[in-house]
Amino acid sequence: MTKKIMMIATLICCVTICFGQKNGLDKIDFNKSAVANTNYIKSIETGMKYVGQSAYKTATKNISAGGYYISIFETTNGIYNAFLKDLKDNGLDDIYNTCKIDGEGWMRISEAFESTAKTYHTDAKWNEYPVVNISKEAAETFCLWLTKLYAAYGAAKYNNAEFRLPAENEWIVAAAGGVENAIYPWEGKFLRNKKGEWNSNFRIAGEENIRLNKDGIIEILDNNVLYQTALVPVKTFAPNKYGIFQMAGNAAEMTSEGKVKGGSWHSYGYYMQIAADDEPGIDKLPNAFTGFRIVMTVR
Numbered sequence: 001m002t003k004k005i006m007m008i009a010t011l012i013c014c015v016t017i018c019f020g021q022k023n024g025l026d027k028i029d030f031n032k033s034a035v036a037n038t039n040y041i042k043s044i045e046t047g048m049k050y051v052g053q054s055a056y057k058t059a060t061k062n063i064s065a066g067g068y069y070i071s072i073f074e075t076t077n078g079i080y081n082a083f084l085k086d087l088k089d090n091g092l093d094d095i096y097n098t099c100k101i102d103g104e105g106w107m108r109i110s111e112a113f114e115s116t117a118k119t120y121h122t123d124a125k126w127n128e129y130p131v132v133n134i135s136k137e138a139a140e141t142f143c144l145w146l147t148k149l150y151a152a153y154g155a156a157k158y159n160n161a162e163f164r165l166p167a168e169n170e171w172i173v174a175a176a177g178g179v180e181n182a183i184y185p186w187e188g189k190f191l192r193n194k195k196g197e198w199n200s201n202f203r204i205a206g207e208e209n210i211r212l213n214k215d216g217i218i219e220i221l222d223n224n225v226l227y228q229t230a231l232v233p234v235k236t237f238a239p240n241k242y243g244i245f246q247m248a249g250n251a252a253e254m255t256s257e258g259k260v261k262g263g264s265w266h267s268y269g270y271y272m273q274i275a276a277d278d279e280p281g282i283d284k285l286p287n288a289f290t291g292f293r294i295v296m297t298v299r
Contacts, residue, residue, distance in 0.1 A: 025141075027091070029090075034150075034152040040079045040082055044150070047073055051067075053066030054066055054173050055173070055180055056175075056176040056182070058275050064169070066173070068295050069295065070166060070295050071294045072245055073245050074234045075291060075294060076127060076129065076130060077130070077131045080101070080131040080134075080142060083099070098141070099138035101121040104133075105287055105288040106133070108287075116230065130250060131292075132286075132287070136165075136254055139254055143163040146163045147161065158298045161297070163294050164294070164295055165254055165255055166253075167255060168259050171253065171255050171262075175244075175274050177240035177242040177244065184199065184248060184274065185200075185244070185247040185272075185274065186199045191269045199237060199272075200248045200250070201249040202248070202249040202268065231265050232250060248262050248273075248274075249264065249267070252267065254290060254291075260283045
């Protein structure tokens with residue numbers, strides 16, 4: 001099969017999947033679902049930040065974006081499980097199986113996460129934590145569901161709203177918070193604030209675990225050293241200048257192009273930088289490091 005034929009086949013497959021998702025979701029009574037999920041809808045509606053035309057600049061890049069709303073928090077287990085419940089209750093088993101959370105993703109990190117693997121995506125105590133261990137297709141299907149759910153909400157503030165994953169440039173501009181040459185989503189040049197507290201949830205190696213090797217290259221002595229517990233609630237740590245929480249650390253975040261931005265709870269500090277290189281392997285989904293944040297556009 002030639003490369004061109006393979007590309008056409010992939011495109012047809014993607015269109016077929018998307019069309020099937022839309023048709024399947026139409027089996028849901030969204031008027032009824034909107035009533036059941038009113039609190040989540042209100043939380044989403046009040047938690048959207050409008051980003052006007054803005055730019056992010058480095059020595060080599062000039063990235064601009066604007067005219068969209070972005071959620072101030074990462075998508076939570078709570079609302080994602082409401083989405084899965086809608087699928088299950090309406091007999092949409094094929095879509096449910098595509099979108100369900102892969103709890104075993106925790107075990108692929110370490111057996112130490114055995115308890116987390118059993119409860120993180122099911123116990124209500126984790127409702128305000130970011131959903132992880134899902135595929136990009138699952139996140140996109142959630143966005144379709146949310147678009148239809150919000151359209152059925154009688155008290156909607158926005159007309160013809162559409163929810164989707166952010167494009168990479170939209171994510172970067174939102175992370176910068178209106179600061180053209182920002183290093184991190186927060187102000188300043190450091191991973192700690194003025195009080196000496198960490199600005200984000202990431203993999204902290206500890207000074208005693210870092211050294212220069214004989215070639216003068218920074219080296220981590222023990223890659224398994226972790227100084228924090230995995231994920232934290234989505235509104236932990238201070239927001240950036242746009243009022244957006246945790247654009248770096250906690251759950252890394254999908255983009256519409258397939259790149260994963262922001263670093264995770266398991267990433268080293270370098271990946272907290274807005275302009276950091278793509279982290280190797282983190283875009284292989286599903287995994288326990290990556291979730292997503294939604295963008296809303298209004299036509």
